[in-house]
Amino acid sequence: MQHKRIGFLPSAVKTILLRPMPITQARRRKLAAIMFADIAGYTAIMQRDESEAKKVRDSFRALLHDVVRQHAGEIVQFYGDGALIIFDSAKEAVLAAIDIQSTAVREPGIPLRIGIHLGDVVVDESGVFGDGVNVAARIESMALAGAVLLSERVQLEIANHPGIATVRLGEYNLKNIERPVNVFAVQDDRLTVPAPGQIHADSKAAARKNIAVMPFTALGGGEESTYFADGLSQEIINGLKVPIYLRCVSGSVKNLLCHLTRIPKTSG
Known part of the structure; x- marks a missing residue:
């Protein structure tokens, strides 16, 4: 052993x-x-x-x-x-x-x-x-x-x-x-x-350091563009290969205005 x-x-x-x-x-x-x-x-x-x-x-x-x-x-x-x-x-x-x-x-x-x-x-x-x-x-x-x-x-x-x-x-x-x-x-x-x-x-x-990956906004609109924007955020998270500890991430804030100054407080 x-x-x-x-x-x-x-x-x-x-x-x-x-x-x-x-x-x-x-x-x-x-x-x-x-x-x-x-x-x-x-x-x-x-x-x-x-x-x-x-x-x-x-x-x-x-x-x-x-x-x-x-x-x-x-x-x-x-x-x-x-x-x-x-x-x-x-x-x-x-x-x-x-x-x-x-x-x-x-x-x-x-x-x-x-x-x-x-x-x-x-x-x-x-x-x-x-x-x-x-x-x-x-x-x-x-x-x-x-x-x-x-x-x-x-x-x-x-x-x-x-x-x-x-x-x-x-x-x-x-x-x-x-x-x-x-x-x-x-x-x-x-x-x-x-x-x-x-x-x-x-x-x-x-x-331990936390990192926030903010959601991308699909300016062109449309379901396909929105899907692509969400997928891009997820790919960045996956590429970092470290744990991401967030309360405000792309999938959960699609329809939520998340002020930048609140991120350090909400993500710990």
């Missing part, structure tokens, strides 16, 4: 994502909130002072043990400067992330990045597997130090929670993820809230 290449992630994370699923009687499938957390700039800290890097890493792990336990989570694995954690509740995962970050910014000042996704996973004695793990890792890799980023699935679960505020950063094409993912940041005075343009470059995640 061949695996797709996964780039721009720490090698330890790649190992987690690419390891084969062992056959075991203890395997179980569940819906989980999947959190990845790591120390931003850890390599630079290590190069500058190895003893300081070890101290930061140990403090990070101790912090996770304390907070994750308080929010009924499970630390699945530590890898180098990061950790994979799962929760039964998306709300508890986000509250835990806020607590982790708000504590980390104080002494000893640990610069952390956190990403959370909600998805089906397979759990057994050797770890956690599933596409959701990959999505969570990709989202975490986009974060700035001090930020908590969420997928839309997590956002929907916590949308009505009065103690959690979020802001949408945009829709991104994550490497090796089939569908674009809406990414949100948790808003809190103690957290970093990145602007869309501040997304970490290592994510290689470009915000």
Whole structure:
């Protein structure tokens, strides 16, 4: 079985994502909130002072043990400067992330990045597997130090929670993820809230662009000319060979005046 290449992630994370699923009687499938957390700039800290890097890493792990336990989570694995954690509740995962970050910014000042996704996973004695793990890792890799980023699935679960505020950063094409993912940041005075343009470059995640193909008008009139005009618009769309996300397209606005200034708003 061949695996797709996964780039721009720490090698330890790649190992987690690419390891084969062992056959075991203890395997179980569940819906989980999947959190990845790591120390931003850890390599630079290590190069500058190895003893300081070890101290930061140990403090990070101790912090996770304390907070994750308080929010009924499970630390699945530590890898180098990061950790994979799962929760039964998306709300508890986000509250835990806020607590982790708000504590980390104080002494000893640990610069952390956190990403959370909600998805089906397979759990057994050797770890956690599933596409959701990959999505969570990709989202975490986009974060700035001090930020908590969420997928839309997590956002929907916590949308009505009065103690959690979020802001949408945009829709991104994550490497090796089939569908674009809406990414949100948790808003809190103690957290970093990145602007869309501040997304970490290592994510290689470009915000999806929309393009509007306006209908052609058959000036000569007649059914044949109108059919030709509609067909020309469709041929242009087909020739672009990219998804077209529009609310105002040629087939639906034949008899509708669609003002040009409204297109960016209606097409997203």
